[in-house]
Amino acid sequence: MDKAERTALILAIGFLGFFAGLLVYAAKALNIDVPTCITDVKPFTEGKVIQHAPNRYEIHYLAKMWYFEPADVEIPAGSVVDIYLTSADVIHGFQIDGTNVNLMAIPGTVAYARYKFEKPGVYHIVCHEYCGIGHQDMSTKIIVK
Numbered sequence: 001m002d003k004a005e006r007t008a009l010i011l012a013i014g015f016l017g018f019f020a021g022l023l024v025y026a027a028k029a030l031n032i033d034v035p036t037c038i039t040d041v042k043p044f045t046e047g048k049v050i051q052h053a054p055n056r057y058e059i060h061y062l063a064k065m066w067y068f069e070p071a072d073v074e075i076p077a078g079s080v081v082d083i084y085l086t087s088a089d090v091i092h093g094f095q096i097d098g099t100n101v102n103l104m105a106i107p108g109t110v111a112y113a114r115y116k117f118e119k120p121g122v123y124h125i126v127c128h129e130y131c132g133i134g135h136q137d138m139s140t141k142i143i144v145k
C-alpha cells in the first residue's frame with residue numbers, strides 16, 4: 001500500500017471514530033434525542049376539548065372515517081393549544097392550514113403538537129393522507145376569535 005493511501009485511510013477511520021464518539025456523547029451526556037411527535041399517551045376513543053386556563057387548551061382529536069372529533073372548536077386569540085391526535089380506524093393525516101402543525105393519525109399511537117394561535121381567523125384542518133372514499137371531505141376547523 002502506498003504511504004499516502006495509508007495515511008488517508010488512517011485519517012478517515014480516525015474521523016469516523018471521532019464522529020461516532022460525538023454521537024454517543026450527544027446521546028448519553030447531553031441527552032439529545034431524535035425529535036418525535038409520538039407520545040406515551042394511551043390512545044383515546046373520543047375527541048374532546050379541555051380548558052386548563054383562560055388561554056390554555058388541550059384538544060384530543062380522534063380521526064375517523066371520514067371526520068374529526070371534536071368538530072369545530074372555538075378558542076380565544078393568543079391561546080396555546082396542546083394537540084393530541086389518534087385514529088380510530090386507518091391512517092389519517094392532520095394538517096392545520098397556515099401553521100406548521102402537520103401530524104399523522106396512526107391507530108394505536110398518539111401524535112402530539114403544541115401551537116399558539118396568535119391571529120384571529122378560521123384555521124382549516126384537513127386530512128392529507130388518502131384514507132378511502134370520503135377522504136376529500138374529511139376536515140374540521142379551529143375558530144380563533
Ligand code: CUA
Pocket residue numbers: 064066091092093127128129130131132134135136138
Ligand atoms: Cu382521513 Cu384522508
